[in-house]
Amino acid sequence: MRRAIILAAFAAVLGLPAAASAADLVFTSWGGTTQDAQKAAWADKFAGQSGINVLQDGPTDYGKIKAMVEAGSTTWDVVDVEGDYAVQAGKAGLLEPLDFTIIDKSRLDPRFVTDHSVGSFYYSFVIGCAKDAVGACPKTWADLFDTAKFPGKRAFYKWSAPGVIEAALLADGVAADKLYPLDLDRAFKKLDTIKGDIVWWTSGAQSQQLLASAEAPFGSFWNGRLTALAQTGVNVETSWDQNITAADSLVVPKGSKNKEAAMKFIALATSAEGQKDIAVATGYAPTNLDSPALMDEAVRKTLPDAQTASQINADMNYWAENRDAIGERWYAWQAQ
Amino acid sequence: MAIVADTRGNSAFASMSYWRVSGIGYAVPALLLLLAFFVLPVLALLLRSVLEPEPGLGNYAALLGSTTYLRIFLNTFLVSAVVTVLSVVIGFPVAWTLAIMPRRWAAVVFAVILLSMWTNLLARTYAWMVLLQRTGFINRTLINLGVIDQPLALVNNLTGVTIGMTYIMLPFVILPLRGVIKAIDPAIPQAASVCGATRWQCLTRILIPLALPGVAAGALMVFVMSLGYFVTPALLGGTSNMMLAEMIAQFVQSLVNWGMGGAAAFVLLVVTLAIYALQLRLFGVGRLGQQGN
Numbered sequence: 001m002r003r004a005i006i007l008a009a010f011a012a013v014l015g016l017p018a019a020a021s022a023a024d025l026v027f028t029s030w031g032g033t034t035q036d037a038q039k040a041a042w043a044d045k046f047a048g049q050s051g052i053n054v055l056q057d058g059p060t061d062y063g064k065i066k067a068m069v070e071a072g073s074t075t076w077d078v079v080d081v082e083g084d085y086a087v088q089a090g091k092a093g094l095l096e097p098l099d100f101t102i103i104d105k106s107r108l109d110p111r112f113v114t115d116h117s118v119g120s121f122y123y124s125f126v127i128g129c130a131k132d133a134v135g136a137c138p139k140t141w142a143d144l145f146d147t148a149k150f151p152g153k154r155a156f157y158k159w160s161a162p163g164v165i166e167a168a169l170l171a172d173g174v175a176a177d178k179l180y181p182l183d184l185d186r187a188f189k190k191l192d193t194i195k196g197d198i199v200w201w202t203s204g205a206q207s208q209q210l211l212a213s214a215e216a217p218f219g220s221f222w223n224g225r226l227t228a229l230a231q232t233g234v235n236v237e238t239s240w241d242q243n244i245t246a247a248d249s250l251v252v253p254k255g256s257k258n259k260e261a262a263m264k265f266i267a268l269a270t271s272a273e274g275q276k277d278i279a280v281a282t283g284y285a286p287t288n289l290d291s292p293a294l295m296d297e298a299v300r301k302t303l304p305d306a307q308t309a310s311q312i313n314a315d316m317n318y319w320a321e322n323r324d325a326i327g328e329r330w331y332a333w334q335a336q
Numbered sequence: 337m338a339i340v341a342d343t344r345g346n347s348a349f350a351s352m353s354y355w356r357v358s359g360i361g362y363a364v365p366a367l368l369l370l371l372a373f374f375v376l377p378v379l380a381l382l383l384r385s386v387l388e389p390e391p392g393l394g395n396y397a398a399l400l401g402s403t404t405y406l407r408i409f410l411n412t413f414l415v416s417a418v419v420t421v422l423s424v425v426i427g428f429p430v431a432w433t434l435a436i437m438p439r440r441w442a443a444v445v446f447a448v449i450l451l452s453m454w455t456n457l458l459a460r461t462y463a464w465m466v467l468l469q470r471t472g473f474i475n476r477t478l479i480n481l482g483v484i485d486q487p488l489a490l491v492n493n494l495t496g497v498t499i500g501m502t503y504i505m506l507p508f509v510i511l512p513l514r515g516v517i518k519a520i521d522p523a524i525p526q527a528a529s530v531c532g533a534t535r536w537q538c539l540t541r542i543l544i545p546l547a548l549p550g551v552a553a554g555a556l557m558v559f560v561m562s563l564g565y566f567v568t569p570a571l572l573g574g575t576s577n578m579m580l581a582e583m584i585a586q587f588v589q590s591l592v593n594w595g596m597g598g599a600a601a602f603v604l605l606v607v608t609l610a611i612y613a614l615q616l617r618l619f620g621v622g623r624l625g626q627q628g629n
Contacts, residue, residue, distance in 0.1 A: 063588040153470070158575065159590060199492055200575055215469045327591045331583070332404040334575035 025261050028057040029080035032205055033228065034282055038080065038120075041277035042269040049268070052261050062089070065253050069094050074255035077262040078269075080120050082161060083112060086249035087320030090116030096252040102263040108270055109287045111313060117249035118270050119287030121278055124243035124304040124311070125163040128221040131235045133214035139239045141171035144218065145190060147197055155210045155219030158200035160323075160330035162246045162314030164191070167220055170242050170312070180315045184326065188333055200334075211236065227283030227302055240307040246314045247287065279303060378605070385598030395599035405583070405600075412580040412604075415497055415569070416562035422502045423558045424551055427509035431550075434510065435517040453507045461571045464500045465491060468572070496572035497579075501562060508561065509554035516550030517543075552619045560608050580604055 027043055029035040035058060043054040060081055068074045081089070089095050095116040105113050112119025127144055129137035134152065138144045144154055145168065156164050165182055168190040174183070191198075199216040201207035204225045210216045211226075212234050223238065230236045250269060252262045268274050275286035276294040285305040286292065292300055300306055319326070385395050399405050434442050452460070467473050468491040475487040490496055524546070525538050533541070544551075566581040573579070580600060587597030 061589050062592045063594070066592055066594075202570065209465075213466075213469065213471045215471050324591055324593065327586075328593075331578075331586055331591075332402070335404050335408055335578045335583075336576065 023258075024053045024055050025077045025258050025265055026055045026057050026075055027078045027080075027265070028060055028076045030060055031058045032203070034204070034224075034284075035080075037278055037281035038269075041281060042265065042274055045274075046265050046268050050261070050264060052258075054265070065089070065094060069254045072255060074253045074257070076253050077256045077258045078265050079251055079253060080248050081117075081251055083117070083119070083247040083249050083316045084162060084314075084319035084323055086117035086251050087114055087316050088323055089251065090114055091320070094254055096254055096256060096259060096262075098252065098266065099260075099263040102260075103267045103270060107272070107289050109289060112247045112249065112287050112316075114249075117251045118266060120248040120250045120269070121275070121282065121284040122245055122247035122287060122304060123284045124223045124240070124245050124307065125157070125167065125220050126223045126226065126243045127218065127239040127241070128211055128226045128229075129218040129237045129239070130211050130214045131237045133217040137237045137239070138218050140241050141167045142173075144220065145171035145194055147194055150218065152218070153197055153199045153216040154194065155199050155201050155207055155216035155221070157207075157220065158202045158334075160327040162316070162319050163244055164220065165326070165330075166244050166312065166314060170244075176242065176310075176312050179312065180318045182318070182322075182326070184329060188329075191333070222284075223304055224283035240310070242310050242312055243304060243307055244312045244314055245285075245304055247316070378601075381594070381598040382602050383598075384594045385596075385602055388593075388595035388598075395595045396603075399596065399599050399603065408578050408580055408583050409603075411577050412563060415494065415501070415577070415579060416559050416565075418498055419501045419505055419562045420555050420559040422498065423505045423509045424555055426502065427506050427513060427554065428547075428551070430506070431510045431513035431517055434514045449507050449510060457504070457567055458571075460504065461500055461568050464496070464503070464572060468496055468499065491572055492574040494573070494577050496574075497569045497577065500568040500572040501565060504568060505558040505562065508557045509551075512553045512557070513547060513550040516547050516553075520546045549619060552615065556612070556615050560611065563604060563608055 025046075027038070029038055035056065039054075039056055043056065046052065047054050057076060060079055062081070062085060065076065065079065065081075068076065086095070097115050098118065103118060105118065108118055109122075112122060127138055127141070131137060134150075136150070138146070138150045143150055156167075165184070165187045166179060168187040169179055169183060170176065172186060172190040174186070199210055199219075201210055201219075204222055207219070207221050208225050208229045211219070211221065212229060212232075223240075223243070226236050226238050250266050252259060252266070256262055269278075270288055272288045272290035272294060275288035275291040278284070279286040279291060280295060280299055283302060285303045292303075292305065304311070386393065388395075434445055437445065465472075469475070470487040470489070470491075472490075474490065475484075478484045479487065490499070520543065525542050528538050528542050529535075564581050565579060566585060569577075569579040570582050570585075581604075584597050584600045584604075587593045587600065
């Protein structure tokens with residue numbers, strides 16, 4: 001009897017890896033409300049149509065992708081990553097080339113398509129402000145960096161990624177078309193002027209908490225998180241002036257055992273319908289050019305793709321090239 | 337060591353081999369597990385630190401030659417030391433009270449301490465964030481009471497990290513200390529006071545010295561755990577007092593620079609082992625693991 005229990009325990013332990021059998025597709029993203037939306041809009045539908053079970057994993061971890069590929073045991077089939085990482089990892093040989101006979105790229109926004117990745121959704125860094133907590137709201141990046149005119153804490157994204165450095169340069173008066181290559185010395189000098197007034201946010205949920213509690217009554221936020229916050233009844237003002245776009249991408253790590261299913265999943269996720277659903281659910285913009293036509297006008301005008309008048313596209317290729325160097329400098333500066 | 341010596345002295349066990357008496361045989365599964373899942377991966381990481389991006393000690397030179405990284409090292413030790421001292425200072429009276437309380441009440445307090453340990457770490461840390469922030473409960477209450485006019489900066493800085501980590505580390509001091517204190521023979525302090533010792537003398541010359549092995553065990557545990565702590569500093573700290581574990585996580589997950597990550601992890605490991613060795617030197621392994629006697 002006792003032996004049987006021990007054997008059963010062993011079988012259970014050994015059986016665990018088999019739970020994600022080769023037939024199941026593993027989708028990995030960043031968790032939170034965004035992954036919930038991706039599951040509802042893409043994974044559940046894909047499972048219904050293809051009969052292939054989709055397992056959710058997360059959060060996305062670039063160290064893990066590298067480890068999986070190097071060890072030759074890739075267990076993630078489709079991963080939502082940042083756009084600049086997708087470019088860099090594609091060049092480093094960590095990703096499968098996408099099969100564009102299965103994925104229709106003719107109607108995808110070409111800004112977010114590479115041989116190894118397609119746009120998952122795109123978002124803007126915008127200026128958010130808790131209207132009830134302050135007398136006046138900053139409207140431009142220059143305002144947000146002006147602590148005399150707008151005293152108080154301001155929230156910024158903590159990790160090294162497109163967005164904050166661009167904002168600093170724009171605030172310092174660099175013309176939008178002269179942003180790249182980024183003048184890092186100038187950017188850090190500008191950031192130094194507000195360093196003591198910055199509260200860093202590490203996740204979308206935290207950014208919402210900071211703004212809703214007026215811990216930081218204004219700052220730079222992902223537009224979708226502000227939309228979601230406004231829906232909960234918080235009085236939020238969004239300034240789209242010089243909003244800075246960046247995209248997430250869908251990629252297939254090298255050595256995926258479900259390549260074909262992964263391509264089909266990405267095809268569904270980037271279809272007009274799949275992109276419409278994710279945009280409506282998250283407040284981020286679709287990367288399929290046919291999606292806007294399928295949406296309600298009321299929703300349409302809250303998305304970044306309706307805010308192109310003074311929009312700035314973060315240069316993913318520049319970032320892919322310089323990601324490591326900027327990252328090291330960024331964290332060193334933060335820790336000073 | 338004491339156990340081995342005792343058992344050998346007993347004639348009934350004298351014929352047993354050292355192997356069986358010391359019980360190493362029973363530890364083989366655990367040792368194999370450690371070898372496969374701890375020692376080998378650590379060695380692999382160490383190898384990377386001297387092989388990536390190119391063979392040599394470049395990563396270590398970059399790490400130890402940069403004032404930024406040195407500051408992070410220093411800060412890590414500073415925070416760990418402050419947290420250790422506070423945990424002992426706060427934990428000692430609690431452990432004491434627990435040891436002398438009526439059994440039933442002690443069980444209740446014990447349950448509270450254990451429950452807080454078993455609650456999800458992230459949930460507890462977020463709770464502190466809500467309590468400590470400028471618009472949080474503590475600041476609002478103090479302002480409403482008229483104690484302060486401007487909110488105190490309690491979070492996103494060293495204060496926040498210290499408060500959050502001390503709270504999390506307290507049980508690791510209280511639990512071993514309580515065991516040691518409980519094992520102190522109540523007759524000893526009684527004898528002391530009969531002989532005319534004041535309460536203060538009783539405490540400083542009898543009770544604290546007798547409880548010292550427990551203090552050392554708890555303090556070591558807290559200090560070493562704090563050195564490698566990640567979640568709480570990441571959420572309650574500011575970027576200017578980053579701790580080493582955060583830096584390692586950035587190297588590994590976000591910058592995908594495993595060479596530097598490995599080097600930083602290895603330096604931390606060496607320092608931790610050195611502290612452990614020092615502690616062994618001062619207190620001995622027997623007394624460290626001992627619960628009283």
